[in-house]
Amino acid sequence: MGNQKQKWTAEEEEALLAGVAKHGPGKWKNILKDPDFAPFLTHRSNIDLKDKWRNLSVSTSGQGSKDKSRAAKVKTTIAAPLPNVQNSSPAAPLRHNTDTVMDDPSNGTQEGKNAPRYNAMIFEALSAIEDKIGSDISAIVHFIERRHEVPQNFRRLLSSRLRRLVAQGKLEKVQNCYKIRKETVLGTKTPSPKQRDVKPRQSLSSGLMTTSETVDDAANAAAYRVADAENKAYMAAEAVKEAERISKVAEDTDSMLQLVKEIYERCSRGEIVPLA
DNA sequence: GTTAGGG
DNA sequence: CCCTAAC
Numbered sequence: 001m002g003n004q005k006q007k008w009t010a011e012e013e014e015a016l017l018a019g020v021a022k023h024g025p026g027k028w029k030n031i032l033k034d035p036d037f038a039p040f041l042t043h044r045s046n047i048d049l050k051d052k053w054r055n056l057s058v059s060t061s062g063q064g065s066k067d068k069s070r071a072a073k074v075k076t077t078i079a080a081p082l083p084n085v086q087n088s089s090p091a092a093p094l095r096h097n098t099d100t101v102m103d104d105p106s107n108g109t110q111e112g113k114n115a116p117r118y119n120a121m122i123f124e125a126l127s128a129i130e131d132k133i134g135s136d137i138s139a140i141v142h143f144i145e146r147r148h149e150v151p152q153n154f155r156r157l158l159s160s161r162l163r164r165l166v167a168q169g170k171l172e173k174v175q176n177c178y179k180i181r182k183e184t185v186l187g188t189k190t191p192s193p194k195q196r197d198v199k200p201r202q203s204l205s206s207g208l209m210t211t212s213e214t215v216d217d218a219a220n221a222a223a224y225r226v227a228d229a230e231n232k233a234y235m236a237a238e239a240v241k242e243a244e245r246i247s248k249v250a251e252d253t254d255s256m257l258q259l260v261k262e263i264y265e266r267c268s269r270g271e272i273v274p275l276a
Numbered sequence: 277g278t279t280a281g282g283g
Numbered sequence: 284c285c286c287t288a289a290c
Contacts, residue, residue: 005284029278046278051284054281 006043008052010170014180015040016049016056017120018127021147025053025117057116118161121148126171126180134177137162 019031028046031037041049125143129135135143140162141155151157162178165171172181 026279047280048284050279050281 006048010181011040012044013052013056013170014123014127016052017116017123019049020053020117021120021124028053053116056119115161118157119165122158122161122165122171123180126178134172134174134179136176137178140178 015037016031019034019037020027023030023034028049031049032041032044032046044052121144122140124147125140126135128143129139137155137159141158144158145154162171162173166173166178170181171178
């Protein structure tokens with residue numbers, strides 16, 4: 001009766017990933033205290049975040065349980081010494097650094113640690129530009145490159161990650177654009193015997209409701225507004241941060257700061273700003 | 277009080 | 284998910 005086996009939903013994972021991408025791993029309390037992610041993780045604790053992150057890490061890197069494509073490892077799990085590997089595996093970010101790349105000494109065995117981090121970056125980027133149909137690989141790469149640091153072959157890594165995410169059903173690829181897959185309204189795997197409070201994902205009536213605003217509708221609209229404001233605030237925060245970095249380089253160009261301020265105000269007002 | 281690791 | 288040790 002006690003434990004309800006609180007299942008982690010896509011929204012919670014998304015919030016966790018975005019929080020890690022923004023604050024960094026190990027700052028669970030900060031993520032939980034962040035007003036943007038707090039409403040999504042109300043029933044989660046910092047310990048839960050940590051556990052989930054750990055499980056996610058081992059799942060993403062260690063190929064979870066079953067691999068239908070390739071032959072599964074019969075004995076050794078991941079202790080393969082890999083004597084001769086000439087082929088560049090798409091899912092294995094091998095480092096063939098012959099030149100002077102940024103080879104971090106502490107980045108030796110952390111394949112399983114940065115894997116979900118890239119994942120988080122992807123989710124972060126897609127969350128920011130989700131208003132559109134989707135984002136192509138170049139846009140995502142560009143966004144992440146601005147937000148975080150290098151790798152060179154990051155595009156290839158990103159491609160692998162995107163492909164894997166699509167295979168997992170967490171992402172959806174249409175044409176050449178990727179987007180975050182919402183809750184599939186399928187009837188196959190939707191037990192959810194109980195609804196967890198109000199769900200901000202309900203399809204808002206038509207976007208504008210008139211005088212008949214019941215409590216439920218009001219709460220629904222409020223939830224939607226919060227969710228929408230979250231994206232806008234996030235974009236605004238991104239713009240502000242970018243502006244801060246630029247302003248540090250060139251303090252004379254405060255005109256951009258003014259522009260960003262305007263954008264921020266507009267975003268705060270709820271307007272949709274192209275941000276290009 | 278929070279985080280990381282083991283059960 | 285719960286417990287415990289270290290910070």
